[in-house]
Amino acid sequence: xxxxxxxIAFTLFCLAGADAASTLLKPREPASESAGNNSVIxxxxxxxxxxxxxxxxxxAPFSRRGLGVLIEGGxxxxxxxxxxxNSFIELEKATTAEKSSATVERVDYDAxxxxxxxxxxxxxxxxxxxxxxxxxxxxxxxTILQLEPNGEIAQTPxxxxxxxxxxxxxxxxxxxxxxxxxxxxxxxxxxxxPAVRDGRLLGLLMRYDARSQTADLISTPVIEHFxxxxxxxxxxxxxxxxxxxxATRDPQLRRFIGLNEPGGVYVTDxxxxxxxxxxxxxxxxxxxxxxxxxxxxxxxxxxxDFGRISFSHLTNTxxxxxxxxxxKVFRGGKxxxxxxxxxxxxxxxxxxxxxxVDRAPRFVILGGLVFLELSRPYLQExxxxxxxxxxxxxxxxxxxxxELPADRGKVVFLAQILPTQDTLGYxxxxxxxxxxxxxxPIKSLDDLAExxxxxxxxxxxxxxxxxxxVIFLDAAKVExxxxxxxxxxxxxxxxxx
Amino acid sequence: xxxxxxxxxxxLPTLGAMFRLVFLAWAVLAVSSVHAAPVAxxxxxxxxxxxDPNYKAPWNxxxxxxxxxxGFTIGGNRIITNAHVVSNARFLTVSKEGDPxxxxxxxxxxxxxxxxxxxxxxxxxxxxxxxxxxxxxxxxIESTVSVYGYPIGGTRLSVTRGIVSRIDFQPYSHSGMxxxxxxxxxxxxxxxxxxxxxxxxxxxxxxxxQGYSGDVAQNVGYMIPTPVVRRFLKDVEDGxxxxxVDLGLTYRNLFNPAARKALGVPDSDSGVLIGSVFGGxxxxxxxxxxxxxxxxxxxxxxxxxxxxxxxDSVALAEVVERKFKGDKVRLNLIRDGKPLEVTVPLNEPxxxxxxxxxxxxxxxxxxxxxLIFQPADRNFMSAYDPDDLRLRYTFDFFIEDKxxxxxxxxxxxxxxxxxxxxxxxxxFRFAIVDEINGKKIQRLADVAKAFSEPxxxxxxxxxxxxRPIVLERKAVEEARGRIAARYRVTRxxxxxx
Numbered sequence: 001x002x003x004x005x006x007x008i009a010f011t012l013f014c015l016a017g018a019d020a021a022s023t024l025l026k027p028r029e030p031a032s033e034s035a036g037n038n039s040v041i042x043x044x045x046x047x048x049x050x051x052x053x054x055x056x057x058x059x060a061p062f063s064r065r066g067l068g069v070l071i072e073g074g075x076x077x078x079x080x081x082x083x084x085x086n087s088f089i090e091l092e093k094a095t096t097a098e099k100s101s102a103t104v105e106r107v108d109y110d111a112x113x114x115x116x117x118x119x120x121x122x123x124x125x126x127x128x129x130x131x132x133x134x135x136x137x138x139x140x141x142x143t144i145l146q147l148e149p150n151g152e153i154a155q156t157p158x159x160x161x162x163x164x165x166x167x168x169x170x171x172x173x174x175x176x177x178x179x180x181x182x183x184x185x186x187x188x189x190x191x192x193x194p195a196v197r198d199g200r201l202l203g204l205l206m207r208y209d210a211r212s213q214t215a216d217l218i219s220t221p222v223i224e225h226f227x228x229x230x231x232x233x234x235x236x237x238x239x240x241x242x243x244x245x246x247a248t249r250d251p252q253l254r255r256f257i258g259l260n261e262p263g264g265v266y267v268t269d270x271x272x273x274x275x276x277x278x279x280x281x282x283x284x285x286x287x288x289x290x291x292x293x294x295x296x297x298x299x300x301x302x303x304x305d306f307g308r309i310s311f312s313h314l315t316n317t318x319x320x321x322x323x324x325x326x327x328k329v330f331r332g333g334k335x336x337x338x339x340x341x342x343x344x345x346x347x348x349x350x351x352x353x354x355x356x357v358d359r360a361p362r363f364v365i366l367g368g369l370v371f372l373e374l375s376r377p378y379l380q381e382x383x384x385x386x387x388x389x390x391x392x393x394x395x396x397x398x399x400x401x402x403e404l405p406a407d408r409g410k411v412v413f414l415a416q417i418l419p420t421q422d423t424l425g426y427x428x429x430x431x432x433x434x435x436x437x438x439x440x441p442i443k444s445l446d447d448l449a450e451x452x453x454x455x456x457x458x459x460x461x462x463x464x465x466x467x468x469x470v471i472f473l474d475a476a477k478v479e480x481x482x483x484x485x486x487x488x489x490x491x492x493x494x495x496x497x
Numbered sequence: 498x499x500x501x502x503x504x505x506x507x508x509l510p511t512l513g514a515m516f517r518l519v520f521l522a523w524a525v526l527a528v529s530s531v532h533a534a535p536v537a538x539x540x541x542x543x544x545x546x547x548x549d550p551n552y553k554a555p556w557n558x559x560x561x562x563x564x565x566x567x568g569f570t571i572g573g574n575r576i577i578t579n580a581h582v583v584s585n586a587r588f589l590t591v592s593k594e595g596d597p598x599x600x601x602x603x604x605x606x607x608x609x610x611x612x613x614x615x616x617x618x619x620x621x622x623x624x625x626x627x628x629x630x631x632x633x634x635x636x637x638i639e640s641t642v643s644v645y646g647y648p649i650g651g652t653r654l655s656v657t658r659g660i661v662s663r664i665d666f667q668p669y670s671h672s673g674m675x676x677x678x679x680x681x682x683x684x685x686x687x688x689x690x691x692x693x694x695x696x697x698x699x700x701x702x703x704x705x706x707q708g709y710s711g712d713v714a715q716n717v718g719y720m721i722p723t724p725v726v727r728r729f730l731k732d733v734e735d736g737x738x739x740x741x742v743d744l745g746l747t748y749r750n751l752f753n754p755a756a757r758k759a760l761g762v763p764d765s766d767s768g769v770l771i772g773s774v775f776g777g778x779x780x781x782x783x784x785x786x787x788x789x790x791x792x793x794x795x796x797x798x799x800x801x802x803x804x805x806x807x808x809d810s811v812a813l814a815e816v817v818e819r820k821f822k823g824d825k826v827r828l829n830l831i832r833d834g835k836p837l838e839v840t841v842p843l844n845e846p847x848x849x850x851x852x853x854x855x856x857x858x859x860x861x862x863x864x865x866x867x868l869i870f871q872p873a874d875r876n877f878m879s880a881y882d883p884d885d886l887r888l889r890y891t892f893d894f895f896i897e898d899k900x901x902x903x904x905x906x907x908x909x910x911x912x913x914x915x916x917x918x919x920x921x922x923x924x925f926r927f928a929i930v931d932e933i934n935g936k937k938i939q940r941l942a943d944v945a946k947a948f949s950e951p952x953x954x955x956x957x958x959x960x961x962x963x964r965p966i967v968l969e970r971k972a973v974e975e976a977r978g979r980i981a982a983r984y985r986v987t988r989x990x991x992x993x994x
Contacts, residue, residue: 246924246963246964247921249921250920250922252972253966253967255967255969256954266964268962268963269962283962387886392893395886396890400886400890400961424753425753426753457759459755459758459759467772467773468749469787471753471756472753472755472759472760474754474755
């Protein structure tokens with residue numbers, strides 16, 4: 001499931017990229033939606049991402065604009081992408097261009113949703129919150145709202161063409177989305193556009209493909225789940241069962257495993273320590289039903305509202321972390337029922353995170369040697385073709401992280417050299433995975449910072465998984481050169497943990 | 498295999514030197530006009546009809562292509578040319594200046610790792626009237642040379658002139674894996690020049706062999722210098738070409754004072770650090786990563802990986818370059834601060850061949866139930882250029898991560914001849930075959946064997962998990978004739994190169 005969604009995320013990212021390149025000039029439909037001005041507000045977010053090549057620096061600020069939706073409690077709902085790595089968020093009234101600032105109250109990058117709270121509650125006085133539209137079906141009409149430069153609301157009618165589980169941005173987690181066919185105009189402020197129907201919120205647009213004229217919306221069930229979790233004392237997020245599966249359409253496979261049931265999916269991998277792993281699911285099991293709902297050969301169940309959709313909608317959105325869901329499993333000719341207690345993923349345990357936002361990347365600089373922990377944003381610094389262009393061993397670590405031993409820890413690597421007298425002869429070393437420092441195994445940058453306190457025979461000995469295998473620094477010189485190094489390369493500090 | 502490429506100290510021509518250069522050019526012009534006649538009587542134009550194997554339809558014979566190159570006689574009815582001129586040749590003719598008749602030729606020896614080949618013509622009288630060229634030494638930097646050949650398809654001899662720009666180790670693109678001494682000249686070398694002699698003072702100083710395509714660099718051509726040609730001639734004296742030998746290790750500079758001290762290297766400017774030692778290579782078990790190489794065959798190794806040889810400072814690899822299979826090389830090492838001498842019997846480490854372009858080989862494959870299985874070697878990867886990450890990792894890190902120990906051949910499901918029997922196997926294209934019916938697949942032959950054993954089901958498991966592909970014997974048998982006829986599969990397997 002994880003890998004499958006990764007692939008989906010890729011293709012969709014590409015599509016999303018396409019809309020920026022082309023401009024559409026379509027006749028505008030006459031205004032018809034009354035939700036208009038009174039419930040939406042322009043949100044300008046000035047964001048600044050960290051530079052993963054130089055993790056002590058932020059990149060140049062850039063600004064994203066979107067149209068937030070007022071929800072009950074005087075809060076504003078936007079996509080998480082709009083405010084990712086924000087330094088400053090500003091609310092702007094569409095008609096009067098009055099401005100006031102806001103802060104992020106809750107954000108979930110898996111679900112791509114954020115709740116903003118205006119610093120001055122009076123700023124939104126008189127605005128009317130939107131309610132969620134819970135009855136969306138394929139074929140329904142909806143209206144996507146955009147803001148004209150003059151503050152008028154532009155409305156683009158569209159039709160819900162499909163309701164499916166697909167990859168969300170950033171992590172690629174598969175969540176329910178509404179796909180709408182709508183011929184939209186290219187306007188600035190395209191991060192977060194609300195879609196409404198009869199004065200109710202149907203979803204938030206998260207990407208638009210100009211060629212096929214389809215928009216993907218964060219669906220109401222996902223928004224509802226997010227709001228419910230946000231209302232809790234402890235935000236629980238979206239759970240993952242922690243397994244991947246494959247269809248059982250091949251009759252030869254079905255006969256071989258003796259599967260006579262009409263449906264079911266073949267479990268291809270179970271993550272150690274995941275809810276599915278703890279419940280005892282195993283590779284080779286066939287999941288027949290989840291929460292009493294029978295699965296077809298592709299893993300879809302019959303949802304009363306949305307039709308045939310993937311059972312992962314049940315485990316990540318219908319149910320919440322802490323809920324117990326029964327998996328009916330066919331194993332070795334017998335049918336068993338395994339209760340799975342759902343959990344959201346503990347992000348601190350992820351070997352290579354798919355996104356790192358709103359926090360500085362960790363680093364340690366030792367005598368000009370810059371050490372980092374592997375994360376996908378680092379690899380993505382190589383641009384759109386990063387899978388081919390980024391250092392291949394690191395790409396493979398990221399891609400196959402689920403196959404590594406559970407106690408592998410983080411992948412700490414020597415990212416680059418800031419040349420000094422101490423690094424003579426090492427200038428060309430880059431992106432080499434560290435195995436040990438001063439004889440101590442390295443599973444995190446904390447390990448490395450600690451190990452560096454114990455030089456051996458006056459040397460910092462850094463062992464690498466690849467050529468050249470080992471490098472040494474003079475521990476006393478490294479210590480004595482700290483201030484000079486900071487001055488030479490204008491570093492704010494030599495570590496950030 | 499030297500990882501470090503170092504630039505020779507460049508000599509900037511002073512004004513005086515530039516004047517001298519002009520005179521030199523005149524002088525050489527006079528000399529070459531004297532020698533033009535003998536060169537023409539030694540030169541042959543080679544026309545090759547080749548058949549390049551088709552890895553995507555491996556049962557087919559392959560496409561027939563043609564090419565033109567040059568060659569020259571060296572006495573004893575021998576013609577020297579490039580290996581790439583006569584690779585995969587099915588029919589060869591040579592013609593000499595002033596004789597309109599093409600003569601059939603055949604390859605005596607071919608050395609893909611140094612791009613040289615030796616041909617002969619059986620027809621009596623062909624060599625009569627031809628004069629053998631003599632091999633010279635290494636021409637001096639800035640000296641003028643003349644290149645003879647048939648560039649851009651012409652049938653008449655063409656001569657271009659240039660100066661020697663650089664003498665260095667360079668990759669040989671024919672095998673894609675080997676680096677040898679190479680001389681760079683500023684004469685244009687174009688297709689058709691390949692295999693032609695580069696002359697100075699009436700002697701051959703090199704064999705023209707590669708250049709850059711237009712947009713990379715202008716006026717840069719490369720020739721194979723005579724030490725490489727002489728080595729080839731000596732290697733084949735016993736009637737067989739054995740290929741180059743290799744130490745099977747990597748090393749890098751040892752400039753860093755802390756590293757020198759930590760490794761116990763006397764504080765002079767000597768020694769290089771051994772990075773990795775390839776399993777199965779010549780040095781496996783004799784040299785360890787972290788050793789410092791101080792001398793090779795008694796020649797002191799400088800910290801930039803050079804040795805003094807023939808009054809010059811050359812790459813330390815040059816010692817091994819001049820050796821042959823079965824020869825020994827003496828290494829003086831420092832291990833754990835203590836001196837140590839080891840003698841390495843040289844061989845050609847086989848795993849490297851996987852990364853070399855191979856020629857004159859038939860693609861190996863097995864077709865079963867419409868599934869095509871092939872071993873992934875360089876030819877295979879060039880033909881398919883697969884994006885599959887696991888396959889790319891396994892191929893790229895085959896040597897470095899010692900994958901060859903478990904998997905001497907990377908057997909891949911390379912294609913699917915679509916048929917009802919394999920209707921659900923599409924998602925496994927480019928997956929690596931791990932097991933068939935519980936037996937580990939280490940070589941293509943294992944696949945053929947597993948499918949030849951009677952079984953009701955054939956269960957194929959791929960590396961990295963996923964569901965198995967299940968083929969029922971009955972279904973495969975029913976499909977056999979159908980697939981062979983529909984796709985014109987003339988052979989179901991070829992296990993021989």
